[in-house]
Amino acid sequence: MSEVKQLLPPLREVFDALLGRFGPQHWWPGRTRLEMCVGAILTQNTAWKNVEKAIVNLRAARALNVRALHSADMKMLAQWIRPAGYFNVKAQRLREFTTMLVDDFGGSLDKLFSLPTEKLRERLLAVKGIGPETADCIVLYAARRPVFVIDAYTRRFMSRHDWAAHAASYDHLAKVFEAALPRDETLFNEYHALIVALGKEFCRTKARCDGCPLRKFLPEKQR
DNA sequence: CACCAGGCAAGTA
DNA sequence: TACTTGCATGGT
Secondary structure (H helix, E strand, O other): OOOOOOOOOOHHHHHHHHHHHHOOOOOOOOOOHHHHHHHHHHOOOOOHHHHHHHHHHHHHOOOOOHHHHHHOOHHHHHHHOHHHOOHHHHHHHHHHHHHHHHHHHOOOHHHHHOOOHHHHHHHHHOOOOOOHHHHHHHHHHHOOOOOOOOOHHHHHHHHHOOOOOOOOOHHHHHHHHHHHOOOOHHHHHHHHHHHHHHHHHOOOOOOOOOOOOOHHHOOHHHO
């Protein structure tokens, strides 16, 4: 069990350093809001590259809309999303999501997204197969509301620099960011995307810290 | 070959 | 509440 040993640096300055190094990321990678929702579910514990293949399949099958997703045969749906892994589970999760949309919002993302942020988040969390990260990805990237997304990259980014315990809860980590930053959707959007950009290159192991743009925020001996 | 990747729910104690 | 396990493909 690792303890938090380091003082939290100004998270705004950390953001500036990441932006300076990696540039704007233009997330979420998705053409439409529905596609972002689908991607958020499909990328659960799965490499994004594999999700892209699944999205391509759905588009080719003309299934990238609420009605088609909702009425598609489950075997077919599972086959389309097969490259994203856990395809039976995820087919069911997509179905749960579209069922909520159809039954409670007339199949309209607009109506779902007209809920106030907290209600929207609660409504998403009530869907079986949508947990805190998936819900927040949808709330932030598809509905464009200022909630901070915590994912495996964020967790690693924080624990690797000893800015938070690796075992810290989702809500705690989200609170750390939301307390230290202005509640700005554009900022939260870009910040999470930048943490992922960083994580693909650094923070994976103790080594590979050479050239990390965040070294200046660590004490001398740890750099 | 093993290990990992932008989680979540269900089961057990 | 706190662990553990199943789900599954594709890249390294």
